Amino acid sequence: MHWIDRYAYSNRIRKLNPAYKAGLSLIVILACLIIDRSPVSVAVIFLATSLSIFWAGLPAGFVIKVLTAEGSFLLFGVLGVAVSINTVPVQGGLVIGPFWVNVTPETIDLAVRLLLRALGCTAMMNFLALTTPMVDLIDLLKRMHVSEILIDLMTLIYRFIFTLLDSLDRMILAQEVRMGFNGWRNSLQSTANIGANLFIEALRRSRRLETALEGRGWDGSFRVLPQEYEKLKWPWKR
Amino acid sequence: MELTFDDIHYSYTDQEQEALAGISLEIHVGERIALIGRNGCGKSTLMLHANGIKKPQKGEVRVDGKIVRYIKKDLLELRRQVGLVFQNPEDQLFSASVFQDLSMGPLNMGLTAEQARLRVQKVAELCDLTDLMNRPTHALSGGEKTKAALAGVLAMEPQILFADEVTNSLDPWIRLQVLDILSSWVDHGHTVVLSTHDWNLASTWAQRIIWMDKGRVSRQGTPAEVLKGQDLPEGMHNHDQPTQ
Numbered sequence: 001m002h003w004i005d006r007y008a009y010s011n012r013i014r015k016l017n018p019a020y021k022a023g024l025s026l027i028v029i030l031a032c033l034i035i036d037r038s039p040v041s042v043a044v045i046f047l048a049t050s051l052s053i054f055w056a057g058l059p060a061g062f063v064i065k066v067l068t069a070e071g072s073f074l075l076f077g078v079l080g081v082a083v084s085i086n087t088v089p090v091q092g093g094l095v096i097g098p099f100w101v102n103v104t105p106e107t108i109d110l111a112v113r114l115l116l117r118a119l120g121c122t123a124m125m126n127f128l129a130l131t132t133p134m135v136d137l138i139d140l141l142k143r144m145h146v147s148e149i150l151i152d153l154m155t156l157i158y159r160f161i162f163t164l165l166d167s168l169d170r171m172i173l174a175q176e177v178r179m180g181f182n183g184w185r186n187s188l189q190s191t192a193n194i195g196a197n198l199f200i201e202a203l204r205r206s207r208r209l210e211t212a213l214e215g216r217g218w219d220g221s222f223r224v225l226p227q228e229y230e231k232l233k234w235p236w237k238r
Numbered sequence: 239m240e241l242t243f244d245d246i247h248y249s250y251t252d253q254e255q256e257a258l259a260g261i262s263l264e265i266h267v268g269e270r271i272a273l274i275g276r277n278g279c280g281k282s283t284l285m286l287h288a289n290g291i292k293k294p295q296k297g298e299v300r301v302d303g304k305i306v307r308y309i310k311k312d313l314l315e316l317r318r319q320v321g322l323v324f325q326n327p328e329d330q331l332f333s334a335s336v337f338q339d340l341s342m343g344p345l346n347m348g349l350t351a352e353q354a355r356l357r358v359q360k361v362a363e364l365c366d367l368t369d370l371m372n373r374p375t376h377a378l379s380g381g382e383k384t385k386a387a388l389a390g391v392l393a394m395e396p397q398i399l400f401a402d403e404v405t406n407s408l409d410p411w412i413r414l415q416v417l418d419i420l421s422s423w424v425d426h427g428h429t430v431v432l433s434t435h436d437w438n439l440a441s442t443w444a445q446r447i448i449w450m451d452k453g454r455v456s457r458q459g460t461p462a463e464v465l466k467g468q469d470l471p472e473g474m475h476n477h478d479q480p481t482q
Binding site: 005009133134135138155156158159162163205208209211212213214215216217218219222223224225227 | 291343
């Protein structure tokens with residue numbers, strides 16, 4: 001998650017109001033989902049990638065690598081749509097043992113449309129995630145009057161997930177130093193110990209957090225100032 | 239403003255010995271105080287009582303002679319005037335950005351957004367955090383986190399600030415910066431009570447040293463009065479033999 005954060009804070013449109021970025025992403029994702037045509041999905045993928053690289057200034061190699069990784073995952077998912085496996089005879093199907101494996105032009109078309117649609121939506125979400133820090137997204141949700149409890153939870157989870165990840169890294173290192181992952185049985189034991197310790201650490205941290213919050217006059221809700229953003233500047237007006 | 243601890247007793251449920259065993263103490267505004275003592279002598283417990291986090295099992299905490307009642311209104315008022323910074327800054331940074339974290343205390347005190355913004359700006363300049371305002375709190379270095387945690391409490395402008403071993407585990411350069419911030423806070427007419435194991439620091443920085451032992455004040459006074467002639471652990475230096 002660190003690299004998502006890194007790019008979210010260092011891209012060219014970081015200070016742009018997140019409402020614009022989220023609004024654009026939502027409109028494009030909805031269009032991709034509703035229209036459900038392969039050319040539209042391809043256009044969305046192209047649009048999202050271009051916005052990420054040329055507008056936000058994200059490294060092209062990185063954007064394409066992330067999309068490729070997501071596409072590979074989605075490809076495995078749609079294989080089940082393209083290929084049907086039956087226990088009853090199917091005309092034109094390939095017999096493998098007791099099964100009939102069948103691929104038709106219709107299933108391939110469906111699989112391709114599904115893959116492209118999902119990838120289009122994913123590409124647009126990547127654009128939003130890589131250009132908008134979490135703090136801005138939380139701020140936006142607050143302005144949209146999303147439940148306070150949800151906002152506070154998101155804030156705390158985002159804030160402390162990195163701290164707990166660091167604790168986890170240190171615990172793993174401590175176990176490695178003591179050959180805690182030497183062999184399968186040891187590894188299982190060490191993993192269980194780390195899991196338990198991390199849980200206890202999280203509980204203790206939450207108590208200390210509560211104490212510190214009380215010291216700052218906390219009464220159950222997180223009150224913070226909203227972030228300040230730049231206004232959208234059209235390229236020809238710069 | 240005067241903060242008074244009058245015969246405070248407090249025990250933790252899982253310990254036989256009292257953490258505070260009848261401690262009595264007065265803290266006035268405008269002092270630079272070092273609180274020293276062995277691990278487990280009650281320094282942190284005393285600080286938690288100062289801020290109203292813990293309630294004494296016996297005895298009273300008074301502010302300007304008025305007994306602190308442990309109700310929401312009184313506690314909020316107490317926390318406006320008495321701030322507490324803990325040793326581990328990770329436990330005191332709550333928000334996703336430094337800017338938002340510094341604004342939390344002033345807004346909880348009931349200040350308007352504009353007033354909170356001014357406080358945040360002022361304290362960011364004091365603690366040299368102006369360039370880090372938009373940085374996520376998890377992406378700060380250890381020293382930056384310490385300064386951010388300190389700034390978060392200073393933004394509430396407490397009259398008395400209790401700093402629980404905040405200079406531990408800092409490199410000498412950041413330590414000097416933090417001490418400068420604390421000294422500057424005293425120069426602005428406030429009090430800082432700094433808990434530390436560093437007796438050299440205590441003797442050179444503080445105007446008054448409070449030495450705690452087994453939940454009580456063992457002795458207090460100027461560094462010369464408290465540390466001179468004491469049987470200090472090997473490697474520790476007497477006040478009248480300053481180190482280079």
